Amino acid sequence: MKIFCSKDSLISGVNAVQRAVSVKNTLPVLSGILISAEKQSLRFAATDLELGIRCEIPAQIEEEGTIVVPAKLFAEVVRKLPDTMITIKEENLAITIYYYQSEITLRGYDPEEYPLLPDLIDPMSYTIPTLIFKNMIRQTIFSCAVEENRPVFNGTLMQIEGSNLRLVATDTHRLAYSISEVENPKNASFNGIIPAKTLAEIYRLLKDEDESIQISFNKTQVVFQFGLIYLVSRLIDGMFPNYKQVIPQTCETKINLSVKNFLEAVERASLLSHDKSGANIIRIKVESTQLKIDQTTELGKISEQIEVTTQGNDVMIAFNAKFLIDALKVIDTDQIIFELSGPYSPGVMRPLDNPNYLYLVLPVRIS
Structure with a gap:
């Protein structure tokens, strides 16, 4: 194998497949990246037998060939190369990387031992x-x-x-x-x-x-x-x-509130919500037009109040703060409807005017 390629192309190939490289498998060849030069195509491939990734990168192919290179070492070498045209030659299960008047040789593995990524039959x-x-x-x-x-x-x-x-x-x-x-x-x-x-x-x-x-x-x-x-x-x-069985079809309390205001309040309260057990629990109280988060721990005290629009009953409920934050960060609308049915039933967040997404979270039982 003999190919000419830019450093950027090599890096893009390594980055595309590297996370599919096996880190636990006992087969040494699976710790490598399969490099194949065929016609005018240079392919990088890696697999851990559960996930496999193949990527094509632009290169000039002078001689076809295939080799498996040690993934971690090859990636580190490629990233340290200068920004110039790189020549790679394979011979006797080793590759030599040429740049300027310098060269690096890495020993590889037999590509015959490397499992091929399957192409599905009649998918x-x-x-x-x-x-x-x-x-x-x-x-x-x-x-x-x-x-x-x-x-x-x-x-x-x-x-x-x-x-x-x-x-x-x-x-x-x-x-x-x-x-x-x-x-x-x-x-x-x-x-x-x-x-x-x-x-x-x-x-x-x-x-x-x-x-x-x-x-x-x-x-x-x-x-x-x-x-x-x-x-x-x-x-x-x-x-x-x-x-479908766990998503409530009705609720006792429906709260319309700002995603930004709720997220910021929960994040602030969570700073003081860690107790001795490591739990990150916040207590929410909904009364009329206010949502309150009051936290008192050995670390200090915080009281948050948010103006909201509600329908239904007042409620007091506790949640893992992280579970609320994770969802609020990925909701794209400015407003959500937060549906609750008492302190022991799951809460459901729905983006306002968007029926295509929902997030259900179980409450935490507190004394």
Whole structure:
């Protein structure tokens, strides 16, 4: 293999695939990046056997070839290269990087041992505008569970039904739901749990100039293609809970309030809300046209009051402050409706005049 390439192109290739490199697998070859030069295409690929990313970068190919390079070392070397045209030659499972009158040689791995990223056979496909999908990911992914006790909660449920695309995420303490209406001329249908890591990578890699993203899928895998990126992921095996059952259909108290004012008040109160157990609980009291947050801890005292419009009963309820802040930061409207039904029932936030998003959060029982 012999190729000529700019430093910027090498960096973009490394950045695109590096997070799919395995950090736990016992196979040394999986700690590397597969580099393939074919015709006028230079491809970078990496996989941890659950997530795989392939990326094409511009390069001049003089001799075709394939090699696996150690990902971490190769990335560090590439970032330290000068801003000039780079020449890379592969020979005897090693690459030599030439720049100016200097060179660096790195030992690699046998590409025959590297697993190929699969191309799905006869998949169903679906195309979504990039901006819509990125926003749906942003508004839901934070509700995925971090612990790995129950894998179905470590991902986001994606459903495609007719012209409706839904993303739903929950860690059992809160739930974020987003729906969009998009074109589906082939009437594709899909119901699968996509790992949060996969969606985080898609969000990171999607550029605003990528007008659309194509999703292809079968029963066990899903592929996302956009720009020069090909990303394949396994689906999480398991049954996602029936989220429709936990969303209240009625409420006793309906509060119309400013997202900005509520977020700022909760953030200030949360500074004093940590107790000895490490909990970050704030107490909210709604009376007539006021929402009050009063906190008294060993750290100090704070009293917040926000003018609101309410319908229904007065209520006192407690929440994990972080769960409120996470949602308020991704809601795009200026006003929300906050629906409550007493101190022990979940609260539901809905952007005003936007029925396509909701956020449900369970209260905290306090003495």
